[in-house]
Amino acid sequence: MKGTVKMSELVIKNLAASIDDREILKDVSLTVKGGEIHALMGPNGAGKSTLGYVLMGHPNYKVTGGSIKLNGVELINKTPEERARAGLFLAFQNPVTVQGVKLSTFIRTAYNQMHPGEKIPIQQFYDSMKQHMKKVGLDESFISRSINDGFSGGERKRFEILQMVMLKPKIVVLDEIDSGLDVDALKMVAEEIREFHNEETGFLIITHYQRILKDIEPEFVHVLMDGKMARDGNRDLSLRIEEEGYDWIRGV
Amino acid sequence: MEIDFKRDEEMEKLVQDLKSVKRSEFEFHDANKPVYSTGKGLTRETVEEISEIKKEPDWMRRLRLKALEIFMSKPVPTWGPDLSGIDWENTSYYNRPGESKTNNWEEVPDEIKETFQKLGVPEMEQKFLAGSVAQYDSEGVYHNLKKVWEDKGVVFMDLDSAVQKYPDLVKDYYCRAVPVTDNKFAALNGAVWSGGSFLYVPKGVQIDMPLQTYFRMNGEATGQFEHTIVVADEGSKVHYIEGCTAPRYDKNSLHSAIVEIYVKRNAKARYTSVQNWSKSVYNMPTKRAWVDENAQMEWVGGSLGSKITMLYPSSYLRGPYASASNLNIALAGAGTFKDTGAKALHLAPHTTSRIVAKSISIEDGKAIYRGLLRMNKGAVHSKSKVQCDALLINDESSSFTYPHDEIYEPTATFSHEASVGRIGTEELTYLRSRGLSEDEASSMIVLGFLDDVMKEIPMEFAVEMNRLIKLEMGKLGAVG
Ligand SMILES: Nc1ncnc2c1ncn2[C@@H]1O[C@H](COP(=O)(O)OP(=O)(O)OP(=O)(O)O)[C@@H](O)[C@H]1O
Numbered sequence: 132m133k134g135t136v137k138m139s140e141l142v143i144k145n146l147a148a149s150i151d152d153r154e155i156l157k158d159v160s161l162t163v164k165g166g167e168i169h170a171l172m173g174p175n176g177a178g179k180s181t182l183g184y185v186l187m188g189h190p191n192y193k194v195t196g197g198s199i200k201l202n203g204v205e206l207i208n209k210t211p212e213e214r215a216r217a218g219l220f221l222a223f224q225n226p227v228t229v230q231g232v233k234l235s236t237f238i239r240t241a242y243n244q245m246h247p248g249e250k251i252p253i254q255q256f257y258d259s260m261k262q263h264m265k266k267v268g269l270d271e272s273f274i275s276r277s278i279n280d281g282f283s284g285g286e287r288k289r290f291e292i293l294q295m296v297m298l299k300p301k302i303v304v305l306d307e308i309d310s311g312l313d314v315d316a317l318k319m320v321a322e323e324i325r326e327f328h329n330e331e332t333g334f335l336i337i338t339h340y341q342r343i344l345k346d347i348e349p350e351f352v353h354v355l356m357d358g359k360m361a362r363d364g365n366r367d368l369s370l371r372i373e374e375e376g377y378d379w380i381r382g383v
Numbered sequence: 384m385e386i387d388f389k390r391d392e393e394m395e396k397l398v399q400d401l402k403s404v405k406r407s408e409f410e411f412h413d414a415n416k417p418v419y420s421t422g423k424g425l426t427r428e429t430v431e432e433i434s435e436i437k438k439e440p441d442w443m444r445r446l447r448l449k450a451l452e453i454f455m456s457k458p459v460p461t462w463g464p465d466l467s468g469i470d471w472e473n474t475s476y477y478n479r480p481g482e483s484k485t486n487n488w489e490e491v492p493d494e495i496k497e498t499f500q501k502l503g504v505p506e507m508e509q510k511f512l513a514g515s516v517a518q519y520d521s522e523g524v525y526h527n528l529k530k531v532w533e534d535k536g537v538v539f540m541d542l543d544s545a546v547q548k549y550p551d552l553v554k555d556y557y558c559r560a561v562p563v564t565d566n567k568f569a570a571l572n573g574a575v576w577s578g579g580s581f582l583y584v585p586k587g588v589q590i591d592m593p594l595q596t597y598f599r600m601n602g603e604a605t606g607q608f609e610h611t612i613v614v615a616d617e618g619s620k621v622h623y624i625e626g627c628t629a630p631r632y633d634k635n636s637l638h639s640a641i642v643e644i645y646v647k648r649n650a651k652a653r654y655t656s657v658q659n660w661s662k663s664v665y666n667m668p669t670k671r672a673w674v675d676e677n678a679q680m681e682w683v684g685g686s687l688g689s690k691i692t693m694l695y696p697s698s699y700l701r702g703p704y705a706s707a708s709n710l711n712i713a714l715a716g717a718g719t720f721k722d723t724g725a726k727a728l729h730l731a732p733h734t735t736s737r738i739v740a741k742s743i744s745i746e747d748g749k750a751i752y753r754g755l756l757r758m759n760k761g762a763v764h765s766k767s768k769v770q771c772d773a774l775l776i777n778d779e780s781s782s783f784t785y786p787h788d789e790i791y792e793p794t795a796t797f798s799h800e801a802s803v804g805r806i807g808t809e810e811l812t813y814l815r816s817r818g819l820s821e822d823e824a825s826s827m828i829v830l831g832f833l834d835d836v837m838k839e840i841p842m843e844f845a846v847e848m849n850r851l852i853k854l855e856m857g858k859l860g861a862v863g
């Protein structure tokens with residue numbers, strides 16, 4: 132596909148999903164196209180992270196209705212690795228520790244999976260990785276540490292962003308990437324996202340706060356409540372939520 | 384902080400390499416029928432018959448019969464895994480695959496040759512071995528030793544041949560370190576042993592390439608009872624490797640070997656074994672080394688497959704400054720029970736031992752570390768270090784550690800370290816969400832877990848081990 136810019140498109144239609152027979156997502160529809168930035172907001176427990184997991188194909192969740200299409204291909208019966216290879220990326224709200232797996236080997240193996248046939252020499256790959264580590268504020272020594280092993284909350288978030296820029300996905304879901312980051316880190320991370328953002332890549336940014344949306348301006352803002360898409364709008368919607376909370380949408 | 388590119392690339396390759404390997408590569412079984420079998424069950428007649436077929440000297444026949452009595456008198460041990468599934472009556476204790484032994488590969492019967500070819504044995508010999516022995520069911524079918532070593536007085540052949548050719552040498556070592564009274568399975572081996580290797584390295588001879596024996600157990604409901612003796616005479620150096628495989632059957636098979644290693648003054652011996660038994664095998668070997676003054680013994684073991692394995696290689700540190708190291712990797716896949724560990728007995732001053740045991744349990748696999756550390760009174764300033772790491776993949780698997788210390792010497796020092804890590808659905812999903820397949824994700828986790836020991840073990844072993852782990856992982860199926 133080199134040379135031609137291929138625009139990606141993620142289309143979620145009437146998605147419903149449950150965990151342990153408890154329905155969490157009831158009716159979610161949303162389209163994210165390459166180049167677009169969407170923000171997803173909503174009160175605690177609304178199902179935002181669940182949406183992220185379901186998009187990624189987490190085996191604990193069961194899809195009970197609707198569809199998820201990436202560039203016209205249905206993802207619902209695909210494994211997480213197939214979704215990743217198709218260009219989907221989720222930055223986890225709470226990334227887990229994986230002992231014994233070194234960052235360096237992990238990212239490179241993942242890259243080779245997502246971009247088969249693209250043989251980047253190992254030295255060149257690591258040079259680029261080191262540059263990005265600097266940009267997200269992770270010391271070089273992290274390169275030989277195990278995944279998230281002993282990382283602070285903020286370091287875990289930085290590492291998620293590092294993976295995003297290194298793996299070059301097409302549709303990116305960032306689940307509360309801004310929580311747990313200090314002011315400087317937030318700036319660095321926002322800068323990396325802005326730099327990475329291009330007309331090919333679409334973003335869905337899950338957040339509770341305005342801060343990150345000031346740096347990365349979303350064109351679309353959605354509100355998820357009780358597993359349903361309750362409102363679609365633009366920046367103004369997020370500003371009003373910051374001022375007034377969610378009660379007015381609930382109609383209380 | 385510099386990155387070790389070479390290791391990283393190696394690791395990457397290891398992870399990628401083996402995607403195509405299927406377990407069926409090992410689990411095939413050949414149509415080959417034994418030309419002779421003592422049939423099912425074990426009596427005095429069976430033992431007499433084995434000895435008769437082998438045209439053994441009388442001393443060996445008498446030792447066999449004595450061992451049989453001990454075997455009959457000892458109860459099945461109940462302190463460990465449940466052994467009630469061993470079908471003593473329906474096991475056949477001796478199966479002869481062909482008529483003759485040879486040192487010419489071409490003369491090995493076709494089906495047997497094919498089996499070893501599939502397992503990659505002849506290539507191994509050409510590439511990096513000083514000599515090799517191949518055993519099929521109960522008998523050695525092939526042995527070869529490069530001429531340079533033969534000329535230096537090295538002896539390497541199956542034990543049966545050695546009994547005929549070098550009876551006095553064999554007598555000096557046979558069942559010295561492991562007396563048949565040691566345990567029920569050692570006694571059984573003493574009664575019906577067949578095959579195994581005899582390796583003698585004369586004083587001062589240092590062999591730089593390893594010598595290998597390959598054991599293949601083919602028959603269903605059979606027993607394999609090889610007896611291996613390695614003697615590293617004073618100042619010598621040797622590396623002996625063993626590989627074992629068996630096809631998959633529904634009926635249980637029994638493997639009960641004896642391995643005796645004698646490391647004399649200033650000598651150095653390394654014993655590496657990669658055991659990959661199918662899920663129907665009870666694996667009960669007794670392995671022991673006598674380590675004399677200033678001598679070094681190294682055990683490197685990888686234990687995969689089998690239904691139940693009970694294995695505790697022991698080092699008797701008999702002379703001052705003797706040392707032993709024991710690196711063991713046990714993989715307990717679904718339906719497997721690994722009760723493994725190591726024993727170090729410090730019987731002389733200034734002796735040292737180091738034990739590193741790594742276990743990986745998958746699905747309902749169970750891994751136990753059972754160890755013994757003894758410091759006798761007078762073993763002044765002896766030292767020991769024991770490290771046990773367990774990795775649990777999935778939530779059903781389990782692991783336990785039972786170290787046992789007997790310290791009678793106040794100046795001796797020792798330490799124990801243990802760690803347990805668990806990998807569940809969340810961890811695997813995280814790696815998979817970055818494009819790694821379930822297999823790759825598990826392999827990466829396992830290789831990462833083994834990283835610190837992989838650096839210490841021979842390269843060919845690391846490659847083989849990784850290949851086998853990969854196979855085991857390939858069968859993981861749906862995790863989570
Ligand atoms: N394993 C589970 N069993 C039962 N309920 C669960 C499970 N996992 C999540 N839930 C529930 O699903 C609902 C949605 O959770 P989710 O994490 O998606 O919310 P969220 O919108 O991301 O909230 P937050 O803003 O706090 O991150 C919550 O009520 C949560 O308790």
Ligand SMILES: [Mg+2]
Nearest residue numbers: 179180181224
């Ligand atoms: Mg959440």
